[in-house]
Each structure stands twice: as structure tokens, then as C-alpha cells.
Amino acid sequence: MAALAYQWDREEYPLFRNFTLYSEIPAALQELQAKNPGLMKIDVIGRSAEGRELYLATVTNAQGMGQLEKYRHFMARAVEDPDQALALLREDGDLRVPVFINASLHGNEITGTDGALMLIEKLLTEGEDPEVAEVLARTVVLVNVCANPDGRVRGIAGNNGIDLNRDYLTQSQPEVQAVVQQVATRWFPSVMVDLHGYFGEGNVTIDACTIPHNPNYEYDLVGAPGIEEARAMAGEIGAGLGLAVDIPALKMKEGWDDYGPVFTPQYFMYLGAMSHTVEVKHPNQEGIRTAMLAAWGALKYAAKHREEILHRQIEVYRRGIRGETGENKGLFPFAYLIPVDRKLQRDPLEASKMVNHLVQNGIQVKKGLASFEAEGVIYPPGTYVVPMRQGLRGLANTMLWPGEDLSQRVKAMYDVSVYSFPHMCGFDARPVGEEFSAALEPVRSASRLKGVFERGAGQVYAFPAENNDAVKVANLLLKEGFSVCRTAQGFRDFLPGTFLVQGGEDLPARLTALTEEYYVHITGVGAVGVAALPIRLRKVAVVGDNFGAYQAMKEMGFDVSFVQYIHLNRGYDLTAHGFEALILAGTETGIWRDPFADWLGVGYGVHFALVERGRQQLRNFLQAGHDFIGIGYAGAKLNEEAQLLPAEFSFTADATTGFMPENVQAAQSAENGLCLIDADPQDLLTYSFGRAERVYAFGPVWFSKVPAEAKIAAHFSPGNFYQKGFWLNPAQAAGQPVVIYGSKEGRKTVLMGIDPTFRCYTPATYRLLANALYYLGL
Template identity: 35%
Template sequence: MLLASGPVAAAPGGPWWEVEAEEENPSPFYDSIPYSEIGPKLRDIEQSSNRVQIEVSGQSAGGRDLFVAVVSAPEAGGRLGRYKAIANKMVTDPERAQEMIADLGDYKVPVFVNGSIHGNEYPGTDAALRLIETLAYDDSPEVQAVLENIILVVNVVHNPDGRVLGTRANANGFDINRDMLSQTQPEAKAIVDIMTEWNPLSTLDLHGFVNPMLIEPTTPPHNSNYEYDLYLKWALGSAFAMEDELFARTGLAAQIPYRDFGDGWDDWGGQYVPMYAMYHGSYGHTLETPSRAELGVDAHEAAVWGALNFIVDNKDEMLHDQVEMFRRGVLDIPQLPIPDELLDETTFDQYNELVVQEFPTAHVIPVDEPLQQSPLQAQRLVDFLLFNDVEVEAATAEFTVDGTTYPKGTYVVWMDQAKRSLANTFLEDGKNLSDVQGITFYSPPAVWSHPLLWGATRTVVTDDLAVGTKPVNNAVAASGTVIGTKGVAWAFEPTSLEAFRVANELVADGTAIRRAPEAFSDSGHTFEPGTFVVTGGKSLANSLASGEGLDVYALSAMPDSVAMEPQRIALFSDEGTRHALDQLGFDYDTVSTGDVNGGVVNVDDYDVFVNYSRSFTGLQQSGRDALTAFYAAGGDYVGLRSTGVDHAIDAGIIDAVYDAESGNAIVEVDFADTGAVGGYADSDVAFVFTPTWFTSVGPDVEVAASMGVDDFLVSGYWPGWEVSGAAGQPVVVTTDNGDSDVTLVGLDVTFRGHPENTFRILGNGIFEGLD
């Protein structure tokens, strides 16, 4: 039975092992352990074995505990702090870490096993529990060898929400194995904590279902930020060992993509747990068990044992090369290509060329305006980097790069650091792969860039940079400013997510707040379309500046503006759009196809229908009639991507023709001076996965944003983009359909909750209905 109610973790006020039972969806193929029994079982193991310690690393999106088991020899229990200290010394002083390892004499390498990141891939968690039990109680030579050489860190059930609900995703609808670059979800953040605490030598992520069993390493393309030559040597050897152990224990065969596939199962994107782990120096593997039944548990268990035995036999050499990954970064040693002996006919030369790159000298991130596009997003980016174990420093004096002078305190992310691969992955613009012939990605995105897509200004420095810097432990809190001392009202512009969130909070609190749909000038400052205007005393202005980091301006006159009120939103969308609305501070109701067909979307209950993926023609006649009545009565519409655009055209609420292609890129976008895109510079960037542009629009349709002209593709994979016809064409348009306001967005402004800078396009579209 599928639960719709909120989940239950530990008993309220009780210890973690007292888990309240709830209705669950166990595997229909074998007797999988329910989530509610995992905590008590782990507690029993912890109490009866001196080899196991259980930690709660956090809670899932649905509030359920995440259990981490640390399994080690009894004598290692009191030295875990020492082992962690060495693991962390690897990234600050790799050579000293090697000395500490030699001095310690019996250094045990941490190995990470991740159980069932996809909730309905049940065998991973059951295999993890079997593994813990065997290591906890067995005294065989094989077990003793593992305990003497390895500290096993097991995330027993990475997705408890999905295990309870019988779903791939967590309670927020997110596929956590697509979230490691964005880290919108608590389960992803828990993985980051494990990686930065332990720097595990190897990472084994237990999935299903591929037959024969799939054991990575992957096919090309291999991301150019990895130290792939060092990774591949041991990842491939470990895969062979897992294959052998799988066959020996179960008689099952395996397939290794690097050896057996031409392409189609790549490690380009760091959104997956094993690939993210590789940026932390870990030999990462996805394991796809072949069976949904008990045999799937057996297969995972066998493969993991193969990896553990291989590590026991090769620990010192594997550890040496892991530390070498970090040493290359610290000493700015160039990357090396994949060794010839590891290449075969399935590895395309053009893919191998992507493996090696030159790292820049540094990435420079200004703190404040005017050099910083959004101080709040810069703060968010720097704190994100620090959380991920990237070293960030601050300039101790002003300095100049390419004619621009940066003040003291500017953030500098040097690339001569241990985790340069991770730092550059987050901060670079990405690469244009569009001309690479035959390239295939298992899952998007093929490109990402936190500065570009989060709206934080960053400068890449490739030459020598002479400036003193010192480490920072956290970003300086963005401080807003109150400009002016007295006025008829106060204004703040829609240039940040916080501006929208604050505006929605003020509306909800009943504070008188208005929105100016057009640009206006006051006291020498020109305000963006969509600027928020609030009445109140100086204390309110000070609170918005100091507490929220907003620049607040005193107005000498009230501009043309519209009173704001709560927008009642009916939402048909994906998890990324829900996340964007949460970040912007909107309340909404998620509606299903059945709801729409049942007439739920009506003007008595909703002001605006936000649509990500509900076609108009695919509805029953009752649904089409209900929406037609909604639009005719003044209900507003915001349509996203090609499906949202097509819906509006089929519903007859806009006069437009569009084109769309399959693309996966960061593109330049030119913004008009209109409230539909208020708060953006004349030229900015956006992400597209299904790029959609308008080839013609009616005379009453206003173009709010257009694809850039000429070389509009910044990075990514969009074959034929130059001849697509998208250059210079509208990508965001608005129109009035009687009393109904319609906004259509052909960009992927909320893709998996990542492109934060374009969330505001969605917010502006919703607020357009106020005008």
C-alpha cells in the first residue's frame, strides 16, 4: 500500500533504533527487510559486536533517519580519529600523509558502500546488511584480512523514503543519483559529509537492474577533471576481481562497460555518487545487480567481497595512487593520459583526448557589487565549495586581472590544491562537445557550471597571479545596504532568489507591498522591471538590508505599481520546478492529470496554472473544457519547455509557432526590459535540455528574451546548433489573452533544481498575472 501521509523516522523523543512501524512497500520479488526493522537490527548488531559502530548521518527528505555503519577491527575502534586525521591530511599535505601512514604501521583504508540510493532497487540495502553481519561476527581468514586492512563505511539505506514508498525517488520526488552536483536534497548532502570526512579509497554504489550484472568502470566520455589514468588502473583491476568473485559465488556472469561496451554508459557527469566520489580521489563503481529477487542480493554481496579482497591484496599501491591524485593537485603536476596498455579498440581516440586538460591558475569570485552580479549567490557558491572540501582563500590586498581591479577580500580558488578536479568541475564553464562525433551520454546534463547557472560572477585566471591570500572557513555574509534615509516607500529589485522569497513572505504577512511592472527612475537610480515596493518605516528597510542581504532604496515618489497578493498556484510539474518554487517562497498545490480532468483548476480556487509537462490535447474533453473556462475567466498560465508551450498553442491562448530540438547546453540569452524577465542583465546565460524557440509570434505577443545571436552556445552538447535557426529567436514570450496573462518559457529554467539564476524567470511569470 502506497503511503501518501508524512513519514515517520525514530519514535518521537526516542533513540534512533526505536523506529515506528508504518505501512511499507517491500519488494514483491523476495522478503526484503522493511525500513522500520533496519534501525533495531543495526542496534542489535552494534550491541553484540565490538566491530560495528552505528551513526545517524542525518534525515531523508521525508524525515527518516540515514544509518551509517562503521565496521572495523576492535582495536581500530579507538583509532578512528587517527585514521580520519590521516584521510584529511591527504588533501592538505599529501606527502606528510604518506609519512603518517608509514609511522602508524597498520593504516586501514576506508571503503564506502552505498545501499539502495534508488528506493525500489531493494537488494542493495539487504546486501549491505548481510555484509555488516558477516564482518561483525565471522572469524574466517577472509573476514580477518578485511578487518586488518579496511574500515568499511556503509550507508545502509540511502533512500529510506523510496524504500518505504516503493519508489526510485525520495519523498521530494528527486532521483538522488542525479543530485550530487546540485545537492538540493539532504540525502546528497549526507554523501558529501561522508566523502569529506573519510576520503574513501573505493566507493561501491549498489543499484539494479542490469543483466548480466554491470560493474563499472564506464565507457567514454570520461570527464576531463578526473585523474583518470590513476583511477582506471585500480578501478579496472577491481572490476575484474568483482567479476571473478561474482562467478565463483553465484555462477553469474558480469559485463564491464569499459571493456565490453562501445559507448552509452559514461562517467562524464558528476551527478552520480560514484562519479562525485572520484573527485574526492575514490575509485568509484556503480554495481547494477541482475536480479530483483534474492539472487540480486547474492550478486551484490559477492561483488562487494570481490572488491574488498582486491583492496586487501593491493591496498598500499592503491593508496599510493590515491594520494598521488591529491599530490598532483597540490604541486600543480599535469594530468597524464590513459596508459596504452589500458586502451582497447572500444575506446575512441577522440574520447581519450578529453581526459587530459590544463587547469587554470585560479578562479576569482568577487564579494560585492559592482563586480559581483549577486553577492547573495556568491556567498551561496563559496559556502557550497567549502562544504565540498574545496579550498577557498581571500585576497589580503587588492589586485588586478586583465585590467579589472579586485579589492582586498575577493575570493580566490587556487587550482594548486588537492581537490582541484572537484573545484574545477564546479567552477569551469564546461566544454563544447557538440562536434564530437558519435558521443553518447547515459543521462544529462552534459554540462553544468555553478557560477554561470547560479548567477555568481567568476573570473578564470590562466596566467600567473601575484596576490597574497589566506584561507577562509566560511563566506562573508552578504550585507545589504539602505540607500536614502526617508521616502514614501522602499524598493528592492528582483535580482536574487531572496528578493522573491522576501516579497512572498511580506505578502503572506499582510505587509503592504507592490510590484512595478515597468522600469522606473527615482533619485538618480533606474529600477528594474518587477521591482518590489514596500511601505513601512526605516526599521523595516534596515531589517531587509541587514537580515536578508538586500539593497533597499528610499523612494521619493510612488511608482506605477500593482498591489501584490498571494498567488494561488496550481502546479503540474517535475521535482525541479517544485524545488524552484520552494526557493522563491511560493505556496502551491501540485495537481495530477486526474485533477485537471476533474476540473480542479478553476478560477474560484486558483489564480495561475504553472505547467511543465501536461499537454492540452492529451487531456480528456472534461479537462480541456475546464482549462478553457479557466483561461476565459482570467486564469493565468505559465508554460515551461516545449510541452508547456504546445499546451498554450493548442488551448488557443496565444498566437505563436515554435521549433524545438534535443540539446544539452548552456546558452547565451538576451533579455528585454520587461517585467517578465526583470532583474536580469541585458545578456546572461541559461540551461537548455529541450531548447525551444519561437519562429513567429502574433502582433500582441511581447518578446521578453531571445536566444543570443551568432555564437550563442557557451558549452554543452547540441549537435547542429549553428544551423538550428535558434540564434536570435524568442525564447520567453508573454501575451494577454483577455484577462488571462500568458507567459511561455522555452528554456529549461528549473532543470533538476540546478539553474538557480533562472528560477526568477518562473517567479516573474507568476507575478505577471498581477499586472
Template identity: 30%
Template sequence: MSHRTGPAALTGVLALALSTGLVAAPVSAAPSVPAAQVSAAPLGAQPLGDAAYPRQEPLPEPPVEETDAALKPGLTAYHDIARRLNAAMEGSDRVSAEVLTQTAGGRQVYLVTLTAKENANQARRQAAYRDLITEDPAAAARDRRLAQQYKTPVFVNANIHGNEFEGTDAALRLVEDYATSNDASVKQLLKRSRIHLVISANPDGRHDNTRRNAAGFDLNRDFVTATQPETVAVRDALLHTQPLLMLDLHGYVNGTLVEPTTPPHGENYEYDLFIKHAYPNGLGMEEAVNGLGYDEGDGVRPVQVPLRDWDEGWDDWPPIFTPQYAALHGAVAHTIEIPLRVNNASYDLPAEELRRRSAINTDIAHAAITGTLEYAAAHRDELLADHIEIFRRGEAGEPQTPVEEGLFDGVIGPEDVYTTSYPRAYVIPVGDGQRSAPAAARLVDFLVANDVEVTRLEQDRLLAGRSYPAGSYVVDLHQAKRGMANTILGRGTDISDRVDAMYDISGWSHALLWGADVDTVPDGDPLRIAGELVEGADPTGSLADSSSGWLLPMQDPADVQAASLLLEQGVPVELLADGSVLVPADYPWAASNVVETFGVELAAAPAGASGGTLEASDRAVGVSGSAEERWALTEMGLDVREVSTAALNDGLDLSDLDALYVSTGLDWADLSDDARTEVRDFLADGGGIVGRGVAGARLNDAVDLVEATAVRGRSDANGVVGVDNDADSPVAAAATPETFVYSPVWFTELGDDVRVDQRLDEDPLVSGHWRATSAGEGGPEDAAGQAVVVSAEADGSRGVLFGTEPLFRAHPKGQFALVARALLWVGSDAR
């Protein structure tokens, strides 16, 4: 959350499916997957998860790399981190270092724990206390031995943005200081607490001087979707350690920015308990940082606390950031932005100046950590009691307690009061009441991975007047992690009238955007159910008896993966007029294989069904888009080839492609004459274009493919919107009734041959933030009922335009197949 601005290839589609987690329960053997692509396992599932301390298996020390970007500002290179940690472990029994995961670049993410020695029995006792806090928080609140003996966890996450360096060095300084400190307060702290530090959450970005990881993802936007190994590893470490206090160390804002944040505040937190400690701890960090003595003469301005000093613009509303995600698991969590920039253009400053700045930044980050540890020691009992109370309220199903207005001498005002009303439960049906079995299984697995309790019904049940078959999944909101459950499954809230400016996204909903049907059981329902908590979804997949072939519905990414594998295997599947895919009756082995592997459901094809035969080459897609969009298309098994203005100007040949996806990075105005000819020849040969947003619309205008005028909404508008899909469209017939927008675009002045595949509802915004501009334009009222996906065919070429964001990060995962359908429709010879 910094700056004031808003993979390695796998062998075959099957290996890709296994590595990305798109498939809920694969059961077939597959080619081996590179370690960098495999999601990190939860710490609790590893042998050392609850073992005694210290844990001191020596870390492998990588070779020296003089090109490491941390060296110029005088900071610790990646290759030196393991050496320093090994030295600290060798000289102290208070230091334990473990590897959380390996990155796409082959580097390791380390978790260090500082604590006094624990034997195996003591470690097991601590694990039992930790589990009791969420499994029976009422009992935990009464347990005097827990109150006296529990070693309260504090968590520090550093360097999640790779070129925000100094948090790593501050964490290493703390490790080395505490390893041998004779200070009585340090010794007492380590007896009563565990301090967990992720030394560098993004070692690839640190080495390469980039904000994002090696796959091009901003890891601090990935926590409620968890697509990257680094994010999964930090998430699982947070769940396993369950900290009371948490810091995420960033840069650069001058003066040092210390959260808590401006409104809007996350509606699924117990904010009254959160802010009770977050604000005083923030003031303590402010005192520690300002007490270092740095001033304007050093280029350092006084600390600023957004809750106190700003009106809006630095909020804790979305759960995409590390601290905001951690707060949903009971942590009092803060982002810290250290002051003196050493990255981007400032990295070109002389090394001497960079080292001066980085030394100051390291001091400040270290002061924030030690200030928080002092708060943890001084307020241990109250922090622990309130931590337990968060979960007790959830388990009891009690209403939230609104934060008291006027608190902290008027710092808290009515603008800071955010609460929600929880339903009694959510139900994820199985059988005929479920739109997509793979999507439902994926959602269940995701809930469990985020420590949400999910119950599988043992028998048919009537809930809120609707009958559900045995095997359906129920998420009872009377549970400790109800805030996390509701964050994932709730519809969200329209907050457009509460603030004018947001830091990042404002709306999300896995229930609405991940492609599964999810029903709500209203509050007050007795919810009499019988079943067991699950550790994951049941395997899905079905193959109907058929002599006429089978239909892949192409409504979920798993369906697209199945089609991609069939094409890769040379199976002559056919694209039908409604956008579904026909698997020929002569290939029962292939149909059975994708059912087992991807959990898809293949219904019997109608007698006589036929369409145009797809070719293996139809998997090849030229993509000029973001890293996240390339990832989403690759995850579905498509053969993604990068395209850009520069590549075309350098002579890129498009002749082996049938479809182009363009959302950014390809500007007609900057193409050479030869490059423009290449694009025109591509279209003349029957190639098609799927364009998204303004860049896609501009390219479409240049090649005159779809007759439509793009209209831009307010640029920072974003959220979940309701849509109406054309039931006869090969592109949108199987799409969900909600999608996602960011900087929305819609299309007017449509030509007679243009099909409207998808329109916005008359009241489009379900959740998020979307206002008109100051001139009264670009709001949801202007967009109501307008076309947001349109398509046409001209001179043998086809085009589709999207004004929505169907591949935005991994939030609208249920929309991914919509884009795949569009690419197959524009690119195939199946006419």
C-alpha cells in the first residue's frame, strides 16, 4: 500500500492446472510441476509446524550476485540474508529460521521466529492454547492458565514490494540484536511472546529492483485471492501464527506514515476492538520514530497518522492488503511507510546519498518494530482478551459493537462508524441447484484455506424455505472467523455516498464473481443442520451416458482448461453456435480424462449437434495486456504469446495466431507502417481481436472492426455490477449475472450488425464505489442499461469489445471463461 497512486512455463495444460489451484480436486497423474509454481503448504501441515523452539536447520546460502539491487543503497543483498540468519542461529537459541516457500525466480522466503526456548511439550501447549482461542473462544476467555502462559504472537512482514527495501534490514537488525541481548525487558518479552518476521516477502523484486514479483504481480493486492506462492506462504504463516499485532513495512511516504487509516473502514472487522489498540500503538510508533531525532535537516518530516491527520484517501476497506487481511484473523495490523525514497528515479542518485537515506529509513522501520513490541509487552493482557473477544462475538453470533464516536479526544467521528449485518449462513449447493460444480469446489477449498469453517450436509435439508441435497456446503456465520467468511461470500456494500476518494478497489465478492451459486440464509433462521466440517471439497465431475458426444459448457475456467487439454491432445472438438464445445462420441477416453482431471460435468449432446472443428492452433493467443491478464489466460491452458507495440515494430509475425487480446501496451498511433500492415494482414487472413477498455477500443477504431463508440465512466470507479447477458450470444450466453468494472467503459452508437452480448442493469452497482465526475458525468446513472460487451463480424474477421474488467487480478474468476469464449469465437475457423 505504497505510493499515492491508486512463470516459468509449465509442461502441458494438465501440469498448469495442478499448479495453479484452478482445479479443485485433481485425481489424474500429471507431468511434474516446477517447485516455483507450487503453492506453499500451510505451516501447520509441515513437520516443524508446532515443533519445539529453536528450529535451527541451516539455510542454504546462495551464491553471491553483485547485480543485486539492494547493494547500491548499502542494504542487505538476497544472497547475504541466509548467511546472516545462519550466523544468528549459530550464536543463539532464541532464533529459528524456516523456509516458507520458493519464488518463481528460485529464491526463498524466510520466516524467523524470536522466542525463548520451548521444549516439545511446551510447544504443544502453546498450539493447544492458540487453537482454543478460535475453536472455543468463550472457554479461552475463561482459561486462567491460557491468560498467564500463552506466548502472544507478533508478526512483521517486510519487503512485500521488492524495491521498498529497508524493512528487511530493520528486521535483520532486530533478529541480531535480540539474539544475544542481555536487556531484561527483551528477555521477558521473549519468554511471554513469539515474534515472527518474514524477512523479505518478495526476494525476486528486491534483487531486481521492482515493486512486483517475478510473475509481475503486486503481492500487496493479492491477499483475498492468493494467486502467488509468496502470498500463499505469508497468508498461511499468518493463519498458523495468529498474531495479536502485525506490521507491514513499506516505503515511501514523507513524513513516515503510520496507520490506522482514514475511512472507510472494513465492515467485517470488530473495529471497536481493533482501533482500541491500533490508534494508541500508532501513537507509540510515532513517538519512537520522532524520538530518533531526524528532522527537516535530514529531509525527514514528522510522522503522520492518516486517521488523525487526513480526511480520506488511505483506507482499510478492501482485504487485498496484508494488514487488512490479517485484521480479519484478529490482528491489530498496520502498514508503515518509511520516508526517504531510494527507488524508482531516486535510485539513480549517487550511492552515498542513497546510503544516507537507507540508513535513516532502516532506523525508522526498526523504531516502528520496537515501538510495537513495547506496546505488546505493556498491553499484553488487554490485547489478548480483546483478540479472544473478536472470535467470541463471531462464535456467539452477536451483533458488532459500533466504535464510540468522540473516542481519542474526537479523533473518531461518525465518518469512522462502519458495521455490517451478518446473515445466519451461506449455502453452496451441489447437484442441479449449482451452476458450476468446479467453481463450487474451488470456492469451498478457498474458504477452508482461509480458515473458514465449512460443513457438508449429511442429508437433504430445508433451509430458508429451499431444499438442499446432501453434500451441499453450509458456512455457518456463528463462527470465530465470520468476518473472513463474510468478506469472501458477502455481496459487499455500495459506499459511493460515504467518501469521494478510495485508495484501491471498493467492491469484490467471491460468491458473485467466482462462478458458483451461493445462497444466503437470513439472520434469525435456526439453521438446524447435521454434518461434519470439511478439509476440502469433494471431488467433482460427471460423464453422462451418451452416443452423441458430450457438451463442455464453457462457463468456468475448468471447462476452458478441459477444452485446452483436448485440443492439445488432438481431439477434434467442435465449437457450437451457443459457445459450448462438443466432445465427439468417438473419444470417451478423452472425455473421461478431463472429467477426472478438471472436475467438469459433461452432459449428453443433443442428437445431431455439430459445429466448426477447433484446431490445436486455436489455443494460441496473442496478448497485449497486464501480467495478471496473461496469468489468467495461461491458467486456463491457453498458449499465450506476448504482443506489444515494440514487438510489432521489431517485426513480430502474427501469422501463427488466430486471436489477439488487447487491453494495454499496443497503441496504433505508435506502430510503424510495417507493423500496421502486419495487423491488417492478420485480420485479412481471418484473425480476430478481443479488445478491453480504452486501449482495446482504440485499436478497434483503427482497424474498423466493430462499429461502436466507447464512452468512459469515472476513471476510479470500480466494483461489482449487475449485467444482463444475451442468451443467444456465443460469447456471453453462459456468463454470470454479475461482473467487475474498474474505470468502466460502455458502448453507444452501435452499427446495425453489432450484437450486444452483455448490458449493465438499470441499477448497475452492486457493491463498490462509483460516482459521477465533478461535471456530473460518467456515473452509474449514465451507464445504466448500456452495452458493455459487444461483438461483430466484418469481412471475415470478428471482434469483441469489453468495457468491463473480466480478468482483473483474480477477483472475477468466474468471468475468465467469458474471455476464453470470446477468443475462441473470434479466432477459430468454426463459423
């Protein structure tokens, strides 16, 4: 056995022998290209979070390879001038359907990459087959060969706790950003296929999806027609492998919906694409071939129906530009206004970031050159305007609208039921229904915001914790050796939790430089005269899935490290690695049960969940006296098992779990929505927050019993605190504690029933977790 030891020392997770390691992909692509060089080109479109290359293979026939820019420009032009695009489509018989194949976005769903390579080989080597020739002549095939290199190398689904297939509206991860910039908004694909797995002994599954359908995309143009394409894909799998295929739209009433805009296929639907997720059965050769046949079926359908597919996609853009609403009257305003003037804007920093995000997604944004009036309000020069009569109005509206309540329409939802950047990031975007006139110019990026430094009385400098940049600056100054603390009470015009910094003669120059880079207002205040709380950054382990604590807190400058389940399951000792505190976040699924291994039998030797031996590592760490921040069901349950704070908790359990097969039942349902909480601005856990603060809650938890040794920092607001989303019985949580904390035997514990950094969707509440980390440092 010693001769084989090198196999276990390799960086990459050892996949089954008939699968392609990430490190083997470049050679595999070069070998394939050599089979028919004139039909394929290979581009590196970006890098992963750990720096690995993302490979995009472009395949079409030899004539098409010389016309790629023509086809690409046609699609981009269609967004801006659909009438001209329709005229070109009638005149030019060589305009092709761009089809995007996205492989193995979840790193442990390994069949997609090999299925994509098999598809490429078929296209390059079977050109004499009339069906292959037709596909090559009528489509441009764009293949993201390995959408998650780090996940494939590590043997895990996501990166840094972020599920890439829940990141397509937020775009917090470089792998997603690369696809949006280099594929989505360059090519505007007409068809998109996302290759996933596994359903074990269940049938292969191909979207189209159940109700409810998000009203912001044109379902009659991109959703309903996708059913026929899904049938064609299923037919290829049935003919090639004899496998049964389920299409949820034809089998299920609800629970496998395409409502949430965060998924890869759903994002592409807003660009006018027919989009499909493909779930294969097992990580084996049959699974590879299933993935290939699904993609092949989509290509055949696209080639056969080229004209009607392009017509429908162009019609999506035409409706947007003409302002046609059909049955969705009142859904689309005339425009959204995003002011940056502090008198009209809660958070100019997040507003400015949103403008850049819109532009990066191909959405038209303009800026006022002079003051103008809209619906009785005077807006100053520099106000941003997002006109809704544009080709990508559906994408723009799904980013900026307030959402809707689905609780009376369905009994199950697959995942996210509301997404509103203004509400979840905490800035103002004002819908204007009435048409108005203004002098506007197009925007390519938001004007850079700068902070303010007022030397004032000097010696001690204060800046309020009013945005996320304030936390970044405080932590940066602390790391640079300056004395930084927070006020325990308010003083003058400053609220409790204001940052104070002291230093030598070099401090003013440093603060001046920081206000050039960060949007903070720093004032010299001299003597303060109120109690101050010191800041200390502790070394914190972050554990969990489907959340954004690691990335959000890392960006803010905290000393956090992401620890993967796979390491804890193998005995990783947090204390031995120098950690002082733990953050655990998540729902029941993935921590207290592993549906892939327990019900589906497709773990292939790897537990994707945190299993009992991994959970024991966490209990050992906490029972040794280390501090803890527990978020959601996972945090409350570990608090209970480790016997920290004797609190009792309740959670959502009224809906069925739409994202699992019928035989898999979860204790906790995935109900979620926008809610109001009442926070105490005097409490160190909720500095800078107050009454009726809007938050997002996914699988919310509330505390039905709070022990005497714990304090309550925030409640769900009483009465109708739930606003938008999907929550069948919110009344049970009205007025209930949602953030509690306390100390027992010298160990600090914070429990949060909402995840303030959920999947990096919620910058408006990042500072709640920052406050908790500062509390641990006291």
C-alpha cells in the first residue's frame, strides 16, 4: 500500500475513476479541440474564489466560428432594439440560437462536467450525423465546463458557505460574476440547461416548474414553451437510457416552483431564455450519460425551433420597451428613482452599490443632470433613474420591487419567496407610476462616494455606525494599532454604539485617507464624557451552510475562518487550531439530517451534512467554555444540546418541504419573508437599529422561553409584523423574542432567530452580526 500513498496526498478530492478531475480538464479540452479545431474555441472567463480557472467552450460549425461576433451583437442589439432585431431575423437566415450549458455548479454533483465533455465530443466528432450537423449550423453552444472548480477539488457543494445556485441575483461570488459578465450579458442565451444531481432511486427530473411563477418574467414566452423543450429532453433520455423522467410542471401541483429569482436557470429566464435544471439519479456512468442526453435534447429542440425561440425572446424585450403589461397591470412602474442625497436616502452607500449592480447586469440606468419633479417630489441633480420601459425590465423590477405575499396562494414553496434589494440592503428605491420629464444621461457606473473628515476638537474622533463601511474602518484602524472603542451611551448628536478612535500625530492623516476610500463621516470631538466599550477581534470559526456570515464578516475585517463540514466530520479540533469562538448558522436540513445519505443513498462515501461526529466536535468546543453565536434552527439546537442558555425555541413547520422527494419529510419548513422587528437601540447587540426595522427571515426561529440570565435585544414586532413572502402562520411569532444573549459560567452566548447575513442577501442587517462579534470581545 505504501506505493499508492501519493494518491491520498493530492490536493483534489479523489473522484470515481471514470470522472474527470478538475486538474485534468485543460488537457481534456485540448484533446477534444484537436479532434476538430475549427469547430471549438476555449476561453478562460474568470477565476474561482480560490483562483482556479473557469473554462468556457464555444462550439458551432466552421462557418459559425467565423461569425461569432455577429451572432453575439445580434443578441445584444435585440435587447435595445427588438424591432430592428426582428427585421434582421427575417432577412438573415444565419442568425443562431445561443444555448448555454452550465455544468456541476454544485461541486459534489460531479456528473455535469463529464456529461458536458461527452456532449462536446459528440458535437466535434459526429458532424456527419444530420442531427449534429443541424445543431452546429443553427446554434452556438456555450459550455461552462466546470462551474465550481473549488467545489470539485474539495468535494463540497458550495464555497465559503455560499451555494452558487442561490447566488445569481446577488452575485456575491466570482464564479457567478464571471458567468453574468462573460455569458449572460454578452450572449443573452435563448436556452439554458443547468446540470445537477442526485435523486437516487427517484426519477430523473427536468424543469419546467410548478406554480407560483414570478410575475416579473414573461411566463407565456419563457416558461410555458419550456415544457415542450423539457419533454424533448426527457425523450432523449428515455430513448437513450430507458429512464423515466419527471417534469414537475406536469406532475406536481406546487413546491417545485420557479418563483425565486436567485437560481441560475431563473436568472436566465429574466433574459428571455427557456431554462431547465436537470437532476440525474446517481454519480455514475449512467448519470454522466443522462446529463449529456438532456443537454443534447435541448440542443436538438433549439435547432429545430430556431426562429420561434428567437422570436419569443425578442418579444420579451419588445414588451419591456413598449411598456406592455398584459394581465400584470400595475406591476411595472414608469421608473424607479434612487436618490443619493442624504435627505432622501436612508443609505447612500448601498444605493450607490445597487446602481453599479444594475449596470453590471445590462440594465439601463440614467442620472439626472438637473433637479426634476416626479409625483410632487423634487429630486436633486445626481438622482439615479431606472426607466422601466427597457428590454430587461423584468430583471430590473425583480431587483427593485417590494415583493408580494404568496401565503394565500400556495401551501409549499421551494425556496426564496421574496427578494427586494431595497428592503434587504436597506436603501430607498422609489417607484414612480406617473410619467415625468427630466434631463438625463446614461450611467456606466455610480459616482464614487467619499466620506467626510472634520478635524474639530481633535484627540478623540467619532464616527457613527450608520453603514457597513463604518465597521470596516473601525476594524481596519484597530488592526493598524489605533485605540478603538464604542460608546455605551449616546452623546451630543451621536447614538449609542458610535465608534471612537484615538492615536498619535499620524491619526488625522490616516483618517483623511480613509474618508477618501470609505463612506464614513469622522468628526474630532475631544473629550466625550460617556462610558466606552473596548473592541477586541477574536478568532472565530464559522460553520454552516447556505448563509453568508463568513464572507460578510471577512469583508468587514473580522478574524473569521470558514470550517467545512467535511473537516469537522473527520475530527477537526477547533480548540487545537486556536479558535476562541464559534458561529453556527443553518436550518434543520444539512446539520441534523442528511437527506442525500439518509433517504436517497447517493452520498458515495461523503456526508454532505454535518453528521453526529462533526456535531460532537462543536459540542466539545462549546463545553470547553468557548463563546457562541447561534443563528436560526441550527444555532438554537446546538445551544440546547450543549446546554448553554436554557432557552426554548419555536420554528416554522406549517408548510410542506417542496424541495425534497415526497418520502422525505422535514421538521422545519422553508417559510420565509420580509418582517418587522423591534430592536433596542440602547442595547449593545442592536446598536444602530430601532423599532419597525425591516429584516429578511428564512426558516425563522423565535424564543418562547428566555431564561433570567439572558437579555432580549429584539422581538418580532407585535401584530402584523410579517409583510411579504411565504409564511402560513406568522401570528404565532408576533411579539416574540428573536435576538437574545447572555453569559453563563463566563461563556457568552448569542442566539438569533433570523440570519442577518443570509446568503449575503441582507447587507442591511450585517451590523447585527458585527454587534454580536464585538460583544464576544468584551
